[in-house]
Amino acid sequence: xxxxxxxxxxxxxxxxxxAGYDISxxxxxxxxxxxxIVITVFVTMGMRKNALVPGRWQSSVEMCYEFVAKMxxxxxxxxxxxxxxxxxxxxxxxxAANLIGMLPWLxxxxxxxxxxxxxxxxxxxxxxxxxxxxxxxxxxxxTFFVPHGAPWYLLLILxxxxxxxxxxxxxxxxxxxxxxxVAGHTMLKVFGGFVVSLSAIxxxxxxGALFPLAFIVALTGLELLVACLQAYVFAMLTCLYLxxxxxxx
Amino acid sequence: xxxxxxxxxxxxxxxxxxxxxxLYIFMSRSAAPKIADVLKxxxxxxxxxxxxxxxxxxxxxxxxxxxxxxxxxxxxNAAAVVIAKRDALKAEAExxxxxxxxxxxxxxxxxQKRIDxxxxxxxxxxxxxxxxxxxDIVSRISGIKLDEKTIAKEVNAKTDAATKGER
Numbered sequence: 287x288x289x290x291x292x293x294x295x296x297x298x299x300x301x302x303x304x305a306g307y308d309i310s311x312x313x314x315x316x317x318x319x320x321x322x323i324v325i326t327v328f329v330t331m332g333m334r335k336n337a338l339v340p341g342r343w344q345s346s347v348e349m350c351y352e353f354v355a356k357m358x359x360x361x362x363x364x365x366x367x368x369x370x371x372x373x374x375x376x377x378x379x380x381x382a383a384n385l386i387g388m389l390p391w392l393x394x395x396x397x398x399x400x401x402x403x404x405x406x407x408x409x410x411x412x413x414x415x416x417x418x419x420x421x422x423x424x425x426x427x428x429t430f431f432v433p434h435g436a437p438w439y440l441l442l443i444l445x446x447x448x449x450x451x452x453x454x455x456x457x458x459x460x461x462x463x464x465x466x467x468v469a470g471h472t473m474l475k476v477f478g479g480f481v482v483s484l485s486a487i488x489x490x491x492x493x494g495a496l497f498p499l500a501f502i503v504a505l506t507g508l509e510l511l512v513a514c515l516q517a518y519v520f521a522m523l524t525c526l527y528l529x530x531x532x533x534x535x
Numbered sequence: 536x537x538x539x540x541x542x543x544x545x546x547x548x549x550x551x552x553x554x555x556x557x558l559y560i561f562m563s564r565s566a567a568p569k570i571a572d573v574l575k576x577x578x579x580x581x582x583x584x585x586x587x588x589x590x591x592x593x594x595x596x597x598x599x600x601x602x603x604x605x606x607x608x609x610x611x612n613a614a615a616v617v618i619a620k621r622d623a624l625k626a627e628a629e630x631x632x633x634x635x636x637x638x639x640x641x642x643x644x645x646x647q648k649r650i651d652x653x654x655x656x657x658x659x660x661x662x663x664x665x666x667x668x669x670x671d672i673v674s675r676i677s678g679i680k681l682d683e684k685t686i687a688k689e690v691n692a693k694t695d696a697a698t699k700g701e702r
Contacts, residue, residue, distance in 0.1 A: 291536055296543040308546050315550035322558045329566045336573050338580060344573075351570045371563035379558055402544040403551050468538070 290475035294399055294468070314403070317395040321382040350378065354521060361525035365532045369418075373528075376407070377521035384467065384513030388506070398516075399467035401460060408460035411524050419531035430534050459523055466516050470509040477502045658698055665690045 298310035332347035340348060354374045358366050380398060387396025397403045419427040431448040432441060477498040484495035537543065666686050673681050 295537040296540075296547065298546075307549075308542065309549040310546050311550070312543075312546055314543070314547050315554070318550055318554040322554050322561075325558060326561060329562075329570075333566070333569050333573065336569070338573075338577055340573075348570060348574060351567070351574070371567050372559065374567060375555070375559045375562045378562070379555060397547065397551075400538050400543065400547060402538070402547050406548045406551055407555075464538070 290472045290479060293393070293395075293471060293475060296395075296400075313395040314397045314400065317383065317386060317397045320386055320394075321379055324382050324386065325378045350374075357518075357522055358525050358528075361522065362529040362532055366525065366528050369528055372414075373521055373524055376411075376524060377517055380407075380463070380520050381514060381517035384517055385510070387467065387471065388510055388513055396467055396471060398463055399471055401464045404460035404464040405456065407520075408456040411459065411527065412456040415524075415527045415531045418528065419534075422532055423534065427531075427534070430530065455523075455527060459520065463516050463520055466512055470505075470512055474502060474505055474509065477505065654698075658694060662687075662690055662694055665694065 296312045296314050298312050299316060300311040302309050302311060329347055332343040335341070335344065337344055351374065354377050355370060358370055358373050362369070383396065383398045386394050387398065388394075419430065423430075431445050431452065433444050433448065436444055480498040481495045481502070484491040484498070487494075666683070669686050669690060670681060670683075673679060673686075
C-alpha cells in the first residue's frame, strides 16, 4: 500500500534546467498556476458587471476584499494601506492553494504542505517587513528589540530574547501553515487507507469501514475550516508584522 | 517525507515567485483598484442618497411645521371670531335688555304718578264732600254754624290719618 506521504511527492511534468538549476514545471507548479487561474477567474468574473448592487458572485469577491482590507486596517492602520495588494494576493493565494488541495478529484497537489514554499513566502514577508522597518525608522528600528522601561541588567537578557523571537517569526509563520496542511492531508489519507484495507477483508470489514469513512467526512469539514483559517492566520500575522515595522511598539 | 528532499526546493521556489509575481501584478493593477472603485462608488451613492433623504426629510418637517402653524393660526382666528361675535351679541342683548327695562321703569313711574294723581283728586273730592256733610250735620243737630276753617282743619286731620300708610 502507498504511504500516506506519497501525496506530497513532487513530480516533474516538464523538465527544465537553466544554468545548472532545475526549474522543472512540476505538479506543485501546476497547482500554483491553478490557484492563480482560479483567483483570476473568481475576481474577474465576479467583477465583470461592476454592479452598484452586487450579485452573489460579486458580493463574494467584495467580501474577500473587505475582509482583508479590514484585517489590514485594524492591524496596521492607515499607513498599511499601500501594502494591501500584497496582503490580498497572499491571502487569496494561500486560500486558493489550501482549498484546491481539498478537492477530491484529480489528486490535487497542496503546495502549502511544502516547507520550501511556505518558508519562501514567510521569508519574503519577513525580509520585506524588516526592510520596511528600517526604511521607515532608519536605525531607530533597532530599538524595537529594546523593551521600554526595563532596567539595563534585564536588557542583557531581554534584548537577545527579543532578537531570537523576531528571527523565529519566519520559522513559526511557515511551519504553522506547513504543519497544519501536512497533518490534515496525512490524516485523511491514513483513514482513507483504513477504509480500503478493512473493505478488503469481507462483509464485516465493509461494515467496519463505515467508521473511518464517517471520520473522513467529519475530518474533511474540519480541514476545510483549517484551510480557510490558516490562510487567515498567515495573512493576519503578515499584517501584525507589518504593523510592528510601521509603528514599532 | 518528500518535503525534506532538497531537490524539490529550487523548482518550487522558482515557480512560486513567478506565479506569485503574476498574481500580484494582476491584483495590484487590475483587481484591487476595480473592486475599490466599485466599493467607493457604492459608498458615494449611499452617502449621496442619505444626504438627499436628509434634505427631503428636513423639507417635509418644515412643511409639517408650516401646516401645523397655519392650523393653529386658523384655530386661534376662529376662536377669536367666535369670542368677538359672542361679546358683540352679549353687549347687544344687554343693551336691549337695559333699554326695555328703562322703558318699563318709565312706564311704571308714569302709571304710579297717574294713580297718585287720581288718588289725590279722589281724596280732595272726598274732603270737600266731608266738609259739606260735616257743616250740614253740625248745623242741623246743633244749629251752630261752624266756620269753614275749623271744619277744614278737622276733616284734613281725619282724612290724612285715614290715607296715611296707603302711599
